Amino acid sequence: MLVDYKKVNIYQQADTPVLSDVDFHVDEGEFIYLIGRVGSGKSSLLKTVYFELDVDEAEEATVLGHDLRNLKRKHVPSLRRQMGVIFQDFQLLGDRTVYKNLRFVLKATGWKDKKQIDKRINEVLNDVGMLDKAQKMPHELSGGEQQRIAIARAILNKPKLIVADEPTGNLDPETAENIIKLLRYVSQTGTSVIMSTHNMPLLDKYPGIVYRCANGHLHEVTDDFNRMAPADDAESQEQPNDADNDADLRQELPTT
Numbered sequence: 001m002l003v004d005y006k007k008v009n010i011y012q013q014a015d016t017p018v019l020s021d022v023d024f025h026v027d028e029g030e031f032i033y034l035i036g037r038v039g040s041g042k043s044s045l046l047k048t049v050y051f052e053l054d055v056d057e058a059e060e061a062t063v064l065g066h067d068l069r070n071l072k073r074k075h076v077p078s079l080r081r082q083m084g085v086i087f088q089d090f091q092l093l094g095d096r097t098v099y100k101n102l103r104f105v106l107k108a109t110g111w112k113d114k115k116q117i118d119k120r121i122n123e124v125l126n127d128v129g130m131l132d133k134a135q136k137m138p139h140e141l142s143g144g145e146q147q148r149i150a151i152a153r154a155i156l157n158k159p160k161l162i163v164a165d166e167p168t169g170n171l172d173p174e175t176a177e178n179i180i181k182l183l184r185y186v187s188q189t190g191t192s193v194i195m196s197t198h199n200m201p202l203l204d205k206y207p208g209i210v211y212r213c214a215n216g217h218l219h220e221v222t223d224d225f226n227r228m229a230p231a232d233d234a235e236s237q238e239q240p241n242d243a244d245n246d247a248d249l250r251q252e253l254p255t256t
């Protein structure tokens, strides 16, 4: 199991937990959606998974075999290299080309052989359909293209786990759908993906395991979605229109 949480309390500040008694499990190759209203705790949960937020109170709290309760901060960089992390705002290095963004990560993770580095960069750029953008600067790319490069960066070291915090949050619906397709493709190669999202129509179209953050707790709600999901051929369903998208998004927003 890549993530094994039992009765985990997640805090942003000392007094009240953002999420209490969290049971959350991720196995090899799973595709997991994390949904919930703004401020419900999705990012906080993901931050514990990528070692950004400490966990002290838990019955069980392991990520990639490491107990979060005894994690030494000095071990975090090497552990984080074993997973890919993708953000809403891409977070590419703006002062260098796509190729150099990717080379930077490989060098930082111990790759030395120039030919091997070149080969791996070409492979991941090919995987995300961006082979012709290697020499572009990030600002010369569209949002969707930048997110593809961020995904290429996340898969460079063939991680077992990718954590994506609202990876489609800054993208139009069509581009968002292409990014989900790409992440689905990555998960079919054996990498587990956990992604938070407000993009509800895509959950019906591309079913996965679904957890919802609400009222300070995390619940698995996969069955609620599978009941609504297409019977067999998800690909053949019509693209939800923008109005559907907005309506579903509104349901996710706070009513106060």
Ligand SMILES: Nc1ncnc2c1ncn2[C@@H]1O[C@H](COP(=O)(O)OP(=O)(O)OP(=O)(O)O)[C@@H](O)[C@H]1O
Binding pocket: 012, 013, 018, 036, 037, 038, 039, 040, 041, 042, 043, 044, 045, 213
């Ligand atoms: N650095 C922080 N310090 C203190 N409180 C924080 C911090 N970050 C988040 N919080 C609080 O923790 C709660 C959960 O926030 P979190 O960012 O996890 O929600 P979210 O579900 O990811 O929201 P969104 O959909 O807007 O990304 C919120 O009440 C938020 O205000």
